[in-house]
Amino acid sequence: MNNLMILLVLTSTFMVSACSESQESAGAAQGNEVQALIDQATAADQLARQRQHAWTLTSDLLQDAIIAQGANDEVAAKVAAERALFTANAALAQADKEQQAWRVRVPR
Amino acid sequence: MKFLLGVLITLGSMGYAYADPESDRTAFVKFYAERFSNVDMQDHKDGAYALDKAKRAQWLEMEEFPPYELAVDEGRALFSVPFSNGESYASCFDDQGISVKQQFPKFDVASNSVITLELAVNQCRQANNEPVLDYLGDEMGYITAYMAFTSRGELFDIQVPDAGLAAYEQGKQFFYERRGKLDFACSSCHMTAAGNSLRAEVLSASVGHATHWPAYRFKWEQVGGLHKRFIECNEQVGAVGLAPQSEAYRNLEYFLTYMNNGMELNGPASRK
Numbered sequence: 001m002n003n004l005m006i007l008l009v010l011t012s013t014f015m016v017s018a019c020s021e022s023q024e025s026a027g028a029a030q031g032n033e034v035q036a037l038i039d040q041a042t043a044a045d046q047l048a049r050q051r052q053h054a055w056t057l058t059s060d061l062l063q064d065a066i067i068a069q070g071a072n073d074e075v076a077a078k079v080a081a082e083r084a085l086f087t088a089n090a091a092l093a094q095a096d097k098e099q100q101a102w103r104v105r106v107p108r
Numbered sequence: 109m110k111f112l113l114g115v116l117i118t119l120g121s122m123g124y125a126y127a128d129p130e131s132d133r134t135a136f137v138k139f140y141a142e143r144f145s146n147v148d149m150q151d152h153k154d155g156a157y158a159l160d161k162a163k164r165a166q167w168l169e170m171e172e173f174p175p176y177e178l179a180v181d182e183g184r185a186l187f188s189v190p191f192s193n194g195e196s197y198a199s200c201f202d203d204q205g206i207s208v209k210q211q212f213p214k215f216d217v218a219s220n221s222v223i224t225l226e227l228a229v230n231q232c233r234q235a236n237n238e239p240v241l242d243y244l245g246d247e248m249g250y251i252t253a254y255m256a257f258t259s260r261g262e263l264f265d266i267q268v269p270d271a272g273l274a275a276y277e278q279g280k281q282f283f284y285e286r287r288g289k290l291d292f293a294c295s296s297c298h299m300t301a302a303g304n305s306l307r308a309e310v311l312s313a314s315v316g317h318a319t320h321w322p323a324y325r326f327k328w329e330q331v332g333g334l335h336k337r338f339i340e341c342n343e344q345v346g347a348v349g350l351a352p353q354s355e356a357y358r359n360l361e362y363f364l365t366y367m368n369n370g371m372e373l374n375g376p377a378s379r380k
Contacts, residue, residue, distance in 0.1 A: 054347065098286055102284035105284040106284055
């Protein structure tokens, strides 16, 4: 009976430990994903700045993502980083489109 | 035959990229003449106050005690203070720097770039071993306000030499390109929507946009230059503003001022 109790305690200890490790690794994976999103958004924003087409919203969203990441709020950080990447890419798409589109606005 | 075709295509694309600035200006002026047939073209130098009678009446009352007057006085005093080497601003400009504002911006072939009055002021200081001024600071506003004041009544006659065509075209492109999350170009507000209201403000016409700088804006509580307004405009549409006196803004000023050729310089001015 005692052996059974010891076995039960050990098993549950291993299970808790494994669960905690898996949560930690999931958290680390999400942290890496958020960091990757922030890096991508920052790079796209820099490119938009070089092309004189950056949007102010992207900087605000990147700032939000970094603050949330610092506060270990990975969910909020991911949402802000994804939005930052979206707006940075939208700014680049605008720059591409405007490379020719401006010409139709010139009065003749 | 292929060579001839190539030459024709190249010439055609050059023509497309580099339209004649004077044709651009004629079409630009015609656009506003048709849009505001009841407004004298010269009156556009007063911006939105040329388009709204009530606002004009308020502004004229304000002009009786103009808020830029102190800036002109400060600028006059600063302009005459000799640099530590004994030289002064007057030594850097034609005609001792009096009544020269209407010549700016100008294209400098040697540096292959557009030189604005603010840039020339700082180049003058650098040449005389003085620290450069902050382009958004009070002192730059004072000095350029004084220089503009000495040019009042002069007509703009900006030249675009062949070497300056690329800069002019880049400025033109910037003016018509949409930017920011609102997807607005300068022309969206000041051509397409000129004369309409955005909340309580009437949108001014771009013809006359470069005549009255620097300006005292009540919003700024200081005399500021055209590039400060460019930054503000860009940010208002959700675009990141560029550095004052950046190449892109100098080229934009070059284009806009060329569009104002033949108009009277009336800076400094006051604006809400």
